[in-house]
Amino acid sequence: MSITVKIPTQLRAATGGESEVEVSGATVGEVLDAVFEAYGDLRERITQDGDLRRFVNVYVSGEDIRFQQGLETAIEDGADVTILPAVAGG
Amino acid sequence: MSIESLKCKECGTAYELGALYVCERCFGPLEVAYDFSDLDPVETRRRIQAGSQGIWRYADFLPFEGRPNDPLEPGLTPLVKADRLAERLGLDAELWIKNDAANPTHSFKDRVVAVAVAKAQELGFDTVACASTGNLANAVAAHAAAAGLDSYVFVPANLEEQKLLATGVYGTNLVGVRGNYDDVNRLCTQLAETHPWAFVNVNLRPYYAEGSKTLAYETVEQLGWELPDRVVVPIASGSLFTKLGRGFQEWLDVGLVSGSQPIFNGSQAEGCSPVATAFSEGWDVCKPQKPDTIAKSLAIGDPADGPYAIEHARATSGAVESVTDAEIRIGIKLLAETTGIFTETAGGVTVGVLRKLAERGEIASGERVVVYITGEGLKTLDATRDTFQMHEIDPDLESFEAEFRQEVAA
Numbered sequence: 001m002s003i004t005v006k007i008p009t010q011l012r013a014a015t016g017g018e019s020e021v022e023v024s025g026a027t028v029g030e031v032l033d034a035v036f037e038a039y040g041d042l043r044e045r046i047t048q049d050g051d052l053r054r055f056v057n058v059y060v061s062g063e064d065i066r067f068q069q070g071l072e073t074a075i076e077d078g079a080d081v082t083i084l085p086a087v088a089g090g
Numbered sequence: 091m092s093i094e095s096l097k098c099k100e101c102g103t104a105y106e107l108g109a110l111y112v113c114e115r116c117f118g119p120l121e122v123a124y125d126f127s128d129l130d131p132v133e134t135r136r137r138i139q140a141g142s143q144g145i146w147r148y149a150d151f152l153p154f155e156g157r158p159n160d161p162l163e164p165g166l167t168p169l170v171k172a173d174r175l176a177e178r179l180g181l182d183a184e185l186w187i188k189n190d191a192a193n194p195t196h197s198f199k200d201r202v203v204a205v206a207v208a209k210a211q212e213l214g215f216d217t218v219a220c221a222s223t224g225n226l227a228n229a230v231a232a233h234a235a236a237a238g239l240d241s242y243v244f245v246p247a248n249l250e251e252q253k254l255l256a257t258g259v260y261g262t263n264l265v266g267v268r269g270n271y272d273d274v275n276r277l278c279t280q281l282a283e284t285h286p287w288a289f290v291n292v293n294l295r296p297y298y299a300e301g302s303k304t305l306a307y308e309t310v311e312q313l314g315w316e317l318p319d320r321v322v323v324p325i326a327s328g329s330l331f332t333k334l335g336r337g338f339q340e341w342l343d344v345g346l347v348s349g350s351q352p353i354f355n356g357s358q359a360e361g362c363s364p365v366a367t368a369f370s371e372g373w374d375v376c377k378p379q380k381p382d383t384i385a386k387s388l389a390i391g392d393p394a395d396g397p398y399a400i401e402h403a404r405a406t407s408g409a410v411e412s413v414t415d416a417e418i419r420i421g422i423k424l425l426a427e428t429t430g431i432f433t434e435t436a437g438g439v440t441v442g443v444l445r446k447l448a449e450r451g452e453i454a455s456g457e458r459v460v461v462y463i464t465g466e467g468l469k470t471l472d473a474t475r476d477t478f479q480m481h482e483i484d485p486d487l488e489s490f491e492a493e494f495r496q497e498v499a500a
Contacts, residue, residue: 009283010112046117054375054397055100055117059276064392066378085112087119087394088282088292089221089275090327 003031004080011083014041028058029071031081046083057086093153096120096296099398107153109213109293119394120296122153124340131345138311145201145304151340152304153297158208162236164200165304167192169312169460175428179448184458186318188309189431195232195256196466197225197387197434198330202301203290207233209297210288216240217287221278223271223326223387224253225465230290231260242287244274250386252469270381272392295394302330306337309460310347317342318460320353320453322444324436325365325410326388328399330464331356335402352460354403356410357443359383359435363412365396369403370411376400384415384473385435387465413442421445422467423477432467440464 005021012019016039023034036043046056051071058065059082065073075081095104100118111120134150141147142157145165149157168189176185193200203226210218219242220230227243234241243257247266258264267274282292290298310317317338323331335354341347358366361383364376376396381389393399403410413421421441426432433441444461447453467474483489 008112008279010114010117013114045115053100053117055112055119055394057276057392062273062276064272064378067380082280084276084279085117086392087112087117088279088289088295089271089392089394090291090329090390 002077003075005031005035006080006082008084010085011042011045014045015039025075027071027075028060028065028073028081031075032058032071055086057084058082059084092125093155094123094125097123109215109288111293111295122296122300124151124153126151126340126344129344134344135315135346138307145204145301148304148307151307151337152205153300154208154212158212160204160208162194162200162204162233164193164204166308169309170429170431172429172461175425178424178428179445181448181453181459182455183453184456186313186458186460187425187429187431188305188460188462190305190462190464191431191433191437191466195225195228196469197229198302198305198462198464199225199229200233201304202226202298202329203229203233205301206288206290206294206298207237207239209294210239210290211237213288215286215288217242217285219278219281219285219287219289220244220291221271221275221289222291223389224249224257224469225387226291227257227262227264228253228469231257231262231264234262235260244278244281246270246274246386250470250472252471256469271390272378275390275392299329299333302333303337303340305330305462306334307341310338310341313458313460315347316458317347317349318352319457320355320408320459322355322357322440322447322459322461324388324440324462324464325356325358325393325399326390326436327393328356328365328395328397330462332395332398332402334462335406351406354406354408355443355447356399356403356408357440358410358412359385359388359418359439360412360414361385362389362391364391365393365399366410366412368396369400369409374400383418383435384470385418385439386470387434387436388439411443411446413439413446417442417445419473419477422473425463426467431463433463434465434467434470435473436465437463437467438473 025031098113144163190198362381378392418438421438
């Protein structure tokens with residue numbers, strides 16, 4: 001399965017400048033783990049004790065995973081996962 | 091005074107003063123850090139009182155080395171004693187309304203946008219932009235026009251017509267997004283990566299948010315350099331709520347005022363109450379919601395400063411609670427009938443929470459309470475439709491007397 005993960009500007013120092021990463025996985029959690037395997041620095045930046053940090057938003061094809069099953073949210077082949085900072089707006 | 095850096099509110103990492111808003115280490119929000127240690131309170135107070143009739147009189151506490159040129163300076167809005175409202179609510183308290191609808195585009199957003207647009211110019215941007223629930227759209231379009239900058243304003247497409255009209259008139263690029271505010275905000279967060287624009291509440295948010303502190307400074311100054319005992323404040327993203335607290339704290343620290351932080355009562359609409367829900371459930375983070383309320387200016391389902399608003403409410407023995415759409419309408423009417431101030435739905439939310447606090451007897455005798463009215467009633471006219479009746483008569487005396495016979499006789 002191929003999933004595209006979009007990396008925000010603020011995290012690209014940890015991906016060697018890459019803005020998109022292709023990985024595989026059946027859930028958001030598996031996909032993120034695959035990304036962390038490729039780019040180890042990312043894990044600490046956006047997770048804490050196995051959970052996403054409180055100012056990290058993750059979307060599957062545009063839908064916030066907190067309206068779905070969080071890290072357990074299933075992902076279909078070809079879907080995209082977007083990581084964005086949750087500190088904008090208002 | 092010196093502006094030191096941008097600093098992460100979560101992990102404390104410092105960054106240079108650019109168009110940055112996210113900590114690269116932990117993804118936390120950045121905030122402007124100052125050193126006020128060389129501010130003498132007497133001299134600072136003198137400088138404020140000799141300053142302009144608006145927010146730039148507080149330039150010592152804003153993120154600029156000098157006073158920026160601002161042709162549309164907001165601020166110094168009326169603080170009105172609301173004795174009749176207090177009486178109607180059965181309060182034996184000193185009740186004040188901070189009417190921040192009395193700004194250039196009729197909401198408190200002029201404060202934050204004035205700061206953000208000045209910073210955008212200082213940083214060399216020629217285009218400003220925002221994700222807005224309406225009031226911010228008005229303010230960005232107007233301040234960009236006054237400054238001669240291009241602007242792009244993104245709003246939910248189903249916004250109140252008054253807010254769309256009062257934005258488009260300034261000649262901005264008005265973009266109605268088919269989605270709710272959180273969709274608009276996500277889109278703008280992405281656009282901020284690909285367009286070299288100053289998104290006032292995205293990449294310039296650390297500066298933008300500082301503008302809200304001026305509401306705290308004005309309150310203190312207008313109360314004769316004293317603090318209120320309690321404030322009642324609307325919450326959308328939670329930024330105004332937390333920055334009011336920071337404003338009071340800075341003046342306490344510098345010695346411009348003595349005492350302690352007021353009790354902070356946050357107000358949300360029940361149809362979009364992620365912060366109130368988290369507060370009452372005892373959570374440290376907000377669970378996002380899909381908004382469904384007439385208080386569209388507060389309809390942020392995923393509030394960026396929600397966790398900090400909860401912390402500040404707890405730290406001041408305050409609370410965050412919500413009111414229904416029906417209570418919002420009652421709040422609008424109550425304020426209008428007792429103070430002559432016509433507020434938009436957000437003000438109805440705030441007055442609604444004040445009313446609940448009064449009914450529960452939580453406001454003590456003699457307490458000094460300031461209620462923040464952040465927007466103008468003419469922007470949300472639908473909320474007042476069918477709440478009263480017009481007498482329609484023929485243009486002659488008999489018709490008038492017939493219509494009002496009972497009332498005149500009584």
